[in-house]
Amino acid sequence: MTTIAVRPTARPELLTLLGRTPVVRVTADLPNPHPGFWAKLEGLAAGGMKARAAVSMLLGARERGELRPGAPVVESTSGTLGIGLAFAGQALGHPVVLVGDSELEPSMRQLLRAHGVRLELVDRPAPQGGWQAARIGRLRELLAELPGAYWPDQYNNPDNTAGYASLAAELGVQLDHLDILVCSVGTGGHSAGIIGPLRRHWPGLRLIGVDATGSTIFGQPARPRLMRGLGSSIHPRNVAYDAFDEVHWIGPAEAVDSCRRLARGSFVSGGWSTGAVARVAAWAARVHPGAVVATVFPDGPHRYLGTVFDDDFLTAHGLDLAGAATRPVEIPHPYAAEANGWVRCARVADPLSPERTR
Incomplete structure (x- = not known):
């Protein structure tokens, strides 16, 4: 019979540490110059x-x-x-x-x-x-x-999705305006949780989803994935497919390259999800001149010192940052080709729905 530790004492005072994270303007080349985007630094909050x-x-x-x-x-x-x-x-x-x-x-x-x-x-x-x-x-x-x-x-x-209402409320106060929101997608919770409240605030807000190559969330075939924290081998029901205007798949070389550029050029950085959304947010700011772009960095870099920021790890997994894509390859729908590297698709649908594209 499995046993577990005795009931711990509740520490409700810890809840005062939840959220209330800052936003920062990111202008580092990722990998090309861009006008800049806002990043919410969730790694600076407890948990x-x-x-x-x-x-x-x-x-x-x-x-x-x-x-x-x-x-x-x-x-x-x-x-x-x-x-x-x-x-x-x-x-x-x-x-x-x-x-x-x-x-x-x-x-x-x-x-x-x-x-x-x-x-x-x-x-x-x-x-x-x-x-x-x-x-x-x-x-x-x-x-x-x-x-x-x-x-x-x-x-x-x-309730996963509902937990991000506070994040949306903070962004609504911290930014005067927002045109494009870029979100990594794993369980689908934070993208679904913040897009609804923010669209009530800014009705024209566009949502770009960022997935991992090898993830099946948006209809690609499931493959073994090196990146953790975004992507999935199953289809989470928290993903708000109808809310997305487009989806990008990012590979590990692109994510690592972005994380390292962030660390060198903006000091703030993180792991796989952070590198992936940063690359897409910089692209969005570049191809939509004048648009206000924001994204969320889910955590900081410390967990990834032995992976994303370790040259031996990159060598062991055959990651060549010099070959990282600098712009996305366009596909007409998620089933047109298997995503390798950086791929963009402007048609999004629930893979489990009879109507796969819109």
Whole structure:
């Protein structure tokens, strides 16, 4: 029988550290010159961007009676939501059990355990659904072993999306106007959560989604992915397909090149998602002169010192930054060609819908 630590003491004062992050103007070449865009620095808040979603999901479950006081929370994670749940668990008094996989960075494993998380690791991807399916398989076993355990199900939980209302409200105050919003897409939570409120504020706002090559979210075939934190091997139901005006797929070389350029030229940087959205936001600012462009940097660079910022890692994975794409290849619909490198498509649809394109 699986056991877990005794109920932790709630620390509600931690909730004062949630959100309220700054925006900064980014003008570093990414890789070409551009007029600049605004970046919201979620890595400067306790727990990062996904702490907003984690707190929202646990509070919603408590209000509905699905999560009892002190009951364990069990979730699958590639790392970022795990830190958010560690924060939410401490603030609200719930032990947290996370299911990761063997590709989770050693530094992230150490950090999660340092925050009191019990971490389970699966050692091989599932034949269908890859690492995510393997993690969820182990998660279901844990739910059967832990009485009263709650699974937030970040991929399909509307409270994930609702947690980003505060992010939207902050952007609405921090920016005088916004024409184009660029969002990375993994669970689909933060893009869906901020576009609705911001379009009520600025009705003409365009939304650009940024996915990873090898991700199946927007209809591409699922492939093994080096990048973590964006993309998916499954189809999360939190993705607001109808809200997107276009989608870009970014490869690891492009993301790494952008992260390093950000670190050298703007000081602020981050990991895979940050590099991907920065490259697309710079492109959007360049091809739409006069438009106000903003994006969200979900976390900072520290988790990625052994990957994105490690030359040996790049060599081991055959990443040549000199060959990173400087502009996207255009495809007419998501099924026209498999995305490699940087690809753009102006037609977006739910891959599970009978009507695949619009």
